[in-house]
Amino acid sequence: MKKYALRRIILSLFTLLVILLVLFILMQLMPGSPFNDEKLNAEQKANLYAKYGLDQPVFVQFIRYVGNMLTGDFGVSYSISKNTPISQLIRTRLPISISIGGMAVVLGTVVGLVLGIIGAIWHDKAADTIATVISVIGVSVPSYVFALALSYYFGFRLRWFPMLFTAKQLFSSSVLPSVSLSMFTMASIARFTRSEMLEVLGSDYMLLAESKGLSGSALIFHHALRNALIPIITVLAPLIVDLMTGSLVVEKIFAIPGIGSLLVTAIQSNDYNVVISLSFIYSAMYIGIMLIVDILYGVIDPRIRLAKGENT
Amino acid sequence: MKEPVQTESQKTGGMVFYPDDFKLKNSGNEIHIDSNFAAQSFWKEARIRFCRKKSAVFGLVMVILITVFAIFGPGMTSYTYSGQNLLRKNLAPRIPVLEKTGLFDGDETITTTTGSKKINYYKLKKLGNVYYWFGSDTFGRDIWTRTWSGAQVSLIIAVAAALIDMVIGVSYGLISGYFGGKVDSIMQRFLEVANGIPRLVVVTLLLLVLNPGILTIIFALMLTEWIGMSRITRAEMLKLKEQEFVLASRTLGAGSFFIIFREVLPNIIGPVITQVMFSIPTAIFTEAFLSFVGLGIPVPQCSLGSLISEGFNSFTTHPYQIVPPVVVMALLMLSFNLVADGLREALDPKLKEM
Numbered sequence: 001m002k003k004y005a006l007r008r009i010i011l012s013l014f015t016l017l018v019i020l021l022v023l024f025i026l027m028q029l030m031p032g033s034p035f036n037d038e039k040l041n042a043e044q045k046a047n048l049y050a051k052y053g054l055d056q057p058v059f060v061q062f063i064r065y066v067g068n069m070l071t072g073d074f075g076v077s078y079s080i081s082k083n084t085p086i087s088q089l090i091r092t093r094l095p096i097s098i099s100i101g102g103m104a105v106v107l108g109t110v111v112g113l114v115l116g117i118i119g120a121i122w123h124d125k126a127a128d129t130i131a132t133v134i135s136v137i138g139v140s141v142p143s144y145v146f147a148l149a150l151s152y153y154f155g156f157r158l159r160w161f162p163m164l165f166t167a168k169q170l171f172s173s174s175v176l177p178s179v180s181l182s183m184f185t186m187a188s189i190a191r192f193t194r195s196e197m198l199e200v201l202g203s204d205y206m207l208l209a210e211s212k213g214l215s216g217s218a219l220i221f222h223h224a225l226r227n228a229l230i231p232i233i234t235v236l237a238p239l240i241v242d243l244m245t246g247s248l249v250v251e252k253i254f255a256i257p258g259i260g261s262l263l264v265t266a267i268q269s270n271d272y273n274v275v276i277s278l279s280f281i282y283s284a285m286y287i288g289i290m291l292i293v294d295i296l297y298g299v300i301d302p303r304i305r306l307a308k309g310e311n312t
Numbered sequence: 313m314k315e316p317v318q319t320e321s322q323k324t325g326g327m328v329f330y331p332d333d334f335k336l337k338n339s340g341n342e343i344h345i346d347s348n349f350a351a352q353s354f355w356k357e358a359r360i361r362f363c364r365k366k367s368a369v370f371g372l373v374m375v376i377l378i379t380v381f382a383i384f385g386p387g388m389t390s391y392t393y394s395g396q397n398l399l400r401k402n403l404a405p406r407i408p409v410l411e412k413t414g415l416f417d418g419d420e421t422i423t424t425t426t427g428s429k430k431i432n433y434y435k436l437k438k439l440g441n442v443y444y445w446f447g448s449d450t451f452g453r454d455i456w457t458r459t460w461s462g463a464q465v466s467l468i469i470a471v472a473a474a475l476i477d478m479v480i481g482v483s484y485g486l487i488s489g490y491f492g493g494k495v496d497s498i499m500q501r502f503l504e505v506a507n508g509i510p511r512l513v514v515v516t517l518l519l520l521v522l523n524p525g526i527l528t529i530i531f532a533l534m535l536t537e538w539i540g541m542s543r544i545t546r547a548e549m550l551k552l553k554e555q556e557f558v559l560a561s562r563t564l565g566a567g568s569f570f571i572i573f574r575e576v577l578p579n580i581i582g583p584v585i586t587q588v589m590f591s592i593p594t595a596i597f598t599e600a601f602l603s604f605v606g607l608g609i610p611v612p613q614c615s616l617g618s619l620i621s622e623g624f625n626s627f628t629t630h631p632y633q634i635v636p637p638v639v640v641m642a643l644l645m646l647s648f649n650l651v652a653d654g655l656r657e658a659l660d661p662k663l664k665e666m
Contacts, residue, residue: 011504011508012508014505015505015509016508018509019508019509019513022517026517026520026521136367136646136650136653140642140646140648140649140650141642141646142597142600142641142642144601144604144620145620145642148624148634152627152628241512244510244512245510245511245601248512248605249601249604252605264605267516267520267605267606267607272520275516275517276517279516279517282510282513283508283509283510283513286509286510290508
C-alpha cells in the first residue's frame with residue numbers, strides 16, 4: 001500500500017512538472033506580446049522585458065518559472081488589471097468558485113444517491129422509471145442549458161432568486177448556479193449508485209443478512225449502501241473535474257466573480273500570464289483530487305489494496 | 313465398378329461398403345428445422361435486442377431526424393445562414409399554416425421590469441408575406457437556417473472527432489495491451505501523465521495558440537478524447553490475448569500486427585462502437601462549451617454553441633432566439649446517449665441489467 005501511494009505521488013508530481021513544461025513552452029509560442037501598446041518605443045519595451053525577466057535564456061526562465069509557480073508567485077497580470085499580482089486576483093476569486101462548486105458537489109451527491117437508491121429498491125417500478133428519466137436528462141443536457149433555463153424561470157420570471165450573483169445575497173444568489181452545476185454530478189451518481197446497488201442487493205451476503213431477519217433501513221443503509229459506496233468514490237473525481245469545466249460557463253451566465261470567469265476574460269484579452277497561472281491551478285487541483293481519490297480508494301477497499309500491492 | 317469407400321472395418325479385413333449401400337433417411341420434408349432456437353448471427357441478435365429497447369429506438373429516430381434536418385434544413389428556406397437584414401431584426405417565429413391557430417403567429421410578449429405587453433412586429437412593420445419559421449435574430453438572420461447549419465457544423469465536428477479518437481485510441485490500447493511488459497509500462501505511464509492534464513486546460517491552451525475554427529476544435533478533441541477509448545481496448549486485449557484463437561493464429565505463423573488488427577479487433581468491435589457513440593455527445597458538448605466561451609467557430613459561421621451564446625445576450629427580451637439551438641442540442645445529446653446505452657446492452661449480452 002505504501003509503495004502504491006508513493007508511486008502515485010511521484011507520478012502526480014511528474015505530471016505536474018510536465019504540465020509546467022507544456023505551459024512554459026506554450027507561453028513562448030503564444031502569439032502577440034503582452035506589451036502591445038503602440039506608444040512604447042523599443043527601449044521602453046526592452047526595459048519592460050527586463051523587468052519581467054523575459055530577456056533571460058529560456059532554460060533560466062523555466063527554472064525560475066517552476067520555482068515561482070510552486071511557491072504561489074504567479075507574477076503579475078499584464079492586461080486585465082495591470083500590475084496586480086495574479087495570486088491576489090485569484091485569492092479573492094478562488095473561494096467563491098470553490099464554495100459554489102462545493103455546494104454543487106454536495107447537492108449532486110446527496111440527491112444522486114437518493115435517486116439511485118430509489119431506483120434500485122423499487123427496481124423496474126414507476127419510481128425507478130422516473131429516477132432513470134431524471135438521470136438520463138441530467139447526463140445528456142449540458143449544465144449551462146440548465147443554467148439558462150433556471151435563470152430565466154426562477155430568476156427572471158418568478159424572481160425567486162437573483163439572476164446575477166451579488167456578494168450581498170451570498171446564499172440566495174448561489175442557489176441557481178449550484179443547482180445547475182450539480183445536475184450532471186447528480187445524474188451520474190444516480191446512475192452509478194443504481195447499478196452498484198442492484199449488484200450489491202443481488203449478492204450472497206445480502207441474502208444472508210435478509211435471512212437472518214434484517215429488513216428495512218438497516219438492511220439498505222448498513223449493509224447495501226456501505227458496500228455500494230466504495231466504487232462511487234472513483235466516479236466523484238472525474239465529476240469534480242467536469243464541474244470545473246461547467247463552472248466556466250455557469251460563472252459567465254450568472255456573472256459570478258470566480259476563477260472560471262477570470263479565465264474566460266483572460267483568454268479573451270490575451271492576458272497569457274493569467275491564463276497560464278489558472279491552467280496551472282486547475283491542473284494542480286485536478287491532479288490533487290485524483291491522487292486523494294486513488295489513495296483513499298486503496299485505503300477503503302482492501303481488495304484494491306491487495307491487488308494493487310501485488311502488481312507493483 | 314465404383315471405388316469402395318475406405319472404412320475402418322475394411323482395414324481390419326471386414327466387409328466392403330459401396331456408396332450405394334447407404335441412403336439418406338428422412339431426406340424429404342420430414343426433417344424438422346428448429347426455428348425457435350435456431351442460431352442467429354451476432355448482428356441480427358444485437359439488432360433485435362436494440363429494437364426491443366424503446367428509448368434506444370427513440371434516440372436513433374431522433375438522431376436520424378436531426379441529421380436529415382441538418383442536411384436539408386438550411387435549403388428549405390430562401391434565407392442563407394449569414395444573410396443579414398437589419399430591417400427585419402428580432403422577429404418572433406411565424407409559420408404559414410400554424411399562424412392561424414394562434415401559435416407561431418409572430419406575436420411576442422415583451423417582459424420588462426414595468427410589466428409585459430404583446431407585440432407583433434410583422435404587423436407593425438407591414439411584413440405581410442414574410443415568414444421566419446423560428447424567428448430572426450438581432451441581425452435579421454433567419455434562425456431556422458442558422459440552427460440547422462449550426463447543427464450541421466456541430467455534427468461534423470463531433471463525428472470527425474469521434475472517428476479520429478477511435479483510430480488513435482484503439483490502436484494505442486491494442487498495441488499497449490498486446491505487447492505488454494516494457495512497452496505497456498511505458499505507454500501506460502505516458503497515458504497516465506496525459507490523463508493528468510485536465511481537458512479544459514488542453515483545449516483552452518490549444519485554441520489560444522491555433523486559430524479558432526472547425527479543424528482546431530477537432531484537433532483539440534482528438535488530443536483529449538482518445539484516452540478513454542484506449543483504456544477500454546487495452547482491457548479487452550488483455551482479456552482476449554490469452555484465448556485459444558490467438559494462440560492458434562500465432563501457431564499458424566501470423567505476425568503481431570495481423571493478430572492485433574485482424575484477429576482481436578473484430579472481436580472487440582462492440583465496446584468500440586459503444587464508446588464512439590458515447591464520445592459523440594461529449595464532443596458536441598465540448599464544442600458548444602468552447603463556442604459559448606468565445607473560442608469556437610469564427611463568425612459568420614455558426615455552431616449550436618455559438619448560436620446559444622448569441623441568443624444568451626438577448627434571452628430575457630427575446631427568449632425564442634435561444635430556444636431552437638438549445639432544444640436541438642439537448643435533443644441531440646440525449647438521443648446519442650440513448651443510442652449508446654441501447655448499443656451497449658445490445659452488443660454485450662453478458663452485461664447485467666444496468
